[in-house]
Amino acid sequence: MTQVNDISFIRTLVAEEMKAVDALILEQLEQSNAPLIPQLSRHILKAGGKRLRPILTLLAAKLCNYNSGSRHIHMAASVEFIHTATLLHDDVVDESALRRGEPTANAVWSNSASVLVGDFLLAKAFQMMVGDGSLAALKLLSDTSATLSEGEVLQLTSARDLATNREIYFRIIHAKTASLFATAAEIGGIVAGATKNECNALKEYGTALGLAFQIVDDALDYSAQTAQLGKQAGDDFREGKITLPIILAYEKASDEEQKFWQHALEDTANANDENLQTALNLIAKHNTIEASLKEAENQAQKAIKALTPFPESELKTALVTLAKFTVQREF
Amino acid sequence: MTQVNDISFIRTLVAEEMKAVDALILEQLEQSNAPLIPQLSRHILKAGGKRLRPILTLLAAKLCNYNSGSRHIHMAASVEFIHTATLLHDDVVDESALRRGEPTANAVWSNSASVLVGDFLLAKAFQMMVGDGSLAALKLLSDTSATLSEGEVLQLTSARDLATNREIYFRIIHAKTASLFATAAEIGGIVAGATKNECNALKEYGTALGLAFQIVDDALDYSAQTAQLGKQAGDDFREGKITLPIILAYEKASDEEQKFWQHALEDTANANDENLQTALNLIAKHNTIEASLKEAENQAQKAIKALTPFPESELKTALVTLAKFTVQREF
Numbered sequence: 064m065t066q067v068n069d070i071s072f073i074r075t076l077v078a079e080e081m082k083a084v085d086a087l088i089l090e091q092l093e094q095s096n097a098p099l100i101p102q103l104s105r106h107i108l109k110a111g112g113k114r115l116r117p118i119l120t121l122l123a124a125k126l127c128n129y130n131s132g133s134r135h136i137h138m139a140a141s142v143e144f145i146h147t148a149t150l151l152h153d154d155v156v157d158e159s160a161l162r163r164g165e166p167t168a169n170a171v172w173s174n175s176a177s178v179l180v181g182d183f184l185l186a187k188a189f190q191m192m193v194g195d196g197s198l199a200a201l202k203l204l205s206d207t208s209a210t211l212s213e214g215e216v217l218q219l220t221s222a223r224d225l226a227t228n229r230e231i232y233f234r235i236i237h238a239k240t241a242s243l244f245a246t247a248a249e250i251g252g253i254v255a256g257a258t259k260n261e262c263n264a265l266k267e268y269g270t271a272l273g274l275a276f277q278i279v280d281d282a283l284d285y286s287a288q289t290a291q292l293g294k295q296a297g298d299d300f301r302e303g304k305i306t307l308p309i310i311l312a313y314e315k316a317s318d319e320e321q322k323f324w325q326h327a328l329e330d331t332a333n334a335n336d337e338n339l340q341t342a343l344n345l346i347a348k349h350n351t352i353e354a355s356l357k358e359a360e361n362q363a364q365k366a367i368k369a370l371t372p373f374p375e376s377e378l379k380t381a382l383v384t385l386a387k388f389t390v391q392r393e394f
Numbered sequence: 395m396t397q398v399n400d401i402s403f404i405r406t407l408v409a410e411e412m413k414a415v416d417a418l419i420l421e422q423l424e425q426s427n428a429p430l431i432p433q434l435s436r437h438i439l440k441a442g443g444k445r446l447r448p449i450l451t452l453l454a455a456k457l458c459n460y461n462s463g464s465r466h467i468h469m470a471a472s473v474e475f476i477h478t479a480t481l482l483h484d485d486v487v488d489e490s491a492l493r494r495g496e497p498t499a500n501a502v503w504s505n506s507a508s509v510l511v512g513d514f515l516l517a518k519a520f521q522m523m524v525g526d527g528s529l530a531a532l533k534l535l536s537d538t539s540a541t542l543s544e545g546e547v548l549q550l551t552s553a554r555d556l557a558t559n560r561e562i563y564f565r566i567i568h569a570k571t572a573s574l575f576a577t578a579a580e581i582g583g584i585v586a587g588a589t590k591n592e593c594n595a596l597k598e599y600g601t602a603l604g605l606a607f608q609i610v611d612d613a614l615d616y617s618a619q620t621a622q623l624g625k626q627a628g629d630d631f632r633e634g635k636i637t638l639p640i641i642l643a644y645e646k647a648s649d650e651e652q653k654f655w656q657h658a659l660e661d662t663a664n665a666n667d668e669n670l671q672t673a674l675n676l677i678a679k680h681n682t683i684e685a686s687l688k689e690a691e692n693q694a695q696k697a698i699k700a701l702t703p704f705p706e707s708e709l710k711t712a713l714v715t716l717a718k719f720t721v722q723r724e725f
Contacts, residue, residue, distance in 0.1 A: 099551050155506070178483050180547060182542075189520055190533075198527060219507060
């Protein structure tokens with residue numbers, strides 16, 4: 064794959080629309096009667112993030128020649144609201160203190176505030192979709208919301224359980240991450256009145272992109288530095304999340320190494336710095352970061368292949384580039 | 395008001411439909427891929443509760459002569475899912491240990507599980523509504539979800555703040571409770587194809603019923619016994635929730651009593667048994683339980699009056715009885 068170091072040209076392609084998305088998001092938040100809602104939401108939205116999901120919706124709509132209104136803006140904002148709601152709830156579940164280099168909302172306010180504001184954002188996402196009036200989009204969005212939370216629940220119940228194999232891992236990341244990427248892309252096709260075939264292609268692209276994105280995220284948790292990552296490296300280890308670098312290392316583990324993993328992951332108390340270092344050494348020994356990134360690259364290739372039905376264009380190039388960037392990013 | 399001690403005749407009126415609602419709820423939960431979801435949901439649904447909201451939807455639909463399908467069953471289940479989701483999230487926010495005489499889900503499993511399963515139930519509610527296909531119902535439901543969470547956020551930010559007066563109190567309980575009662579009733583009218591006038595009457599009925607219900611709930615928190623209540627009496631005091639019995643006592647408080655309230659409510663640490671006893675004494679001194687129940691009775695009368703557009707019938711009698719029961723219940 065060719066090297067892709069940044070996606071600024073992609074951002075430029077949808078710069079005007081993203082400005083409209085941001086304005087809509089702020090407008091929706093300001094309408095709230097409870098001042099904490101815009102305060103807390105602004106905190107998490109200001110911290111930035113890559114905004115990949117709304118960008119995906121905008122790119123998909125434009126790829127399918129949508130140019131007659133602002134429905135894609137509403138869809139993109141709605142997708143971002145759902146994503147932000149899951150971030151707020153995730154941070155409560157994970158008891159995270161840092162996200163994107165900033166203290167998490169639950170650390171600044173409280174878990175309660177994060178739970179309730181997350182609920183509000185979820186409701187807002189549906190309100191915006193209802194305003195749009197497309198039952199097809201509403202079906203996608205409600206199905207995805209159910210899948211997202213199922214994925215999170217599966218992740219929760221699989222934590223500290225080394226019976227979590229590749230298959231279960233893929234089921235989890237498919238549900239908790241790829242489903243929203245898929246919907247973000249497909250919904251762009253829907254507003255553009257794309258054919259069933261095109262919508263399916265976008266869904267397939269989004270799914271593979273989301274899988275690649277999550278696999279890289281999970282690899283970075285063991286390979287990146289805290290400053291780069293904007294959250295604490297080794298968090299997954301401490302939380303007992305069984306992600307691909309561990310699954311692959313456990314597959315190749317000697318009896319003694321298996322015992323280490325079982326001990327290190329069975330309790331938070333065992334997730335000390337010394338054990339994290341041993342875990343990193345075993346991950347390095349079995350090259351499971353590289354193997355994980357190879358899996359991510361396969362998914363990125365699958366994403367690119369899914370775009371075959373679309374003729375060459377600047378927008379298609381953007382989506383191809385996005386797939387490459389997702390794998391090659393270092394943060 | 396005539397005495398109403400039980401509502402078994404109301405339950406009989408919709409017994410068949412409620413059985414269908416329960417079956418639908420279980421069916422929807424069993425579809426989940428994450429075993430924790432049906433486990434935890436069954437725990438909270440089994441604990442029972444009065445099921446007032448789905449009953450309301452069914453009664454309203456039948457009052458408006460709905461008899462041609464199962465849409466009211468889906469709406470009632472959807473309303474109950476939203477309610478159950480808010481219960482799960484509330485218990486996390488309030489750090490409650492008991493609900494309806496049973497340990498709360500967050501106490502049995504974890505806060506994380508309650509947050510995520512709540513999210514799942516909310517998504518399921520929307521999925522069912524999308525399946526129904528009525529944009530009017532979807533609009534009501536998404537607006538109500540946003541209002542519910544705004545109400546909870548307002549309650550959170552008003553806690554321990556004695557500037558919370560009657561007006562703010564009514565705004566909070568309107569949002570966090572009455573809005574869903576209103577929607578539960580109105581949505582029954584919508585599926586029945588009732589007139590705008592009838593739908594508005596049902597909404598008004600539900601709103602007043604919900605206000606009455608919450609005012610009584612808040613009064614019972616200071617007047618009922620734990621065994622009767624199925625949750626810990628005095629919980630609101632310990633959580634620093636400023637409810638009507640306190641607001642009315644604070645309005646009438648001497649300087650010394652004001653100082654007591656400020657001290658007792660400013661910190662959980664001050665919410666000990668001795669201070670709870672003093673609070674109960676002041677509430678008794680100023681008769682604020684009676685005054686609260688008078689407010690609830692006014693709302694119940696308002697609810698009954700809202701039913702004027704409907705001709706006399708067994709179903710109308712049921713709704714009138716429900717309003718009376720809401721005020722006179724002791725649990």
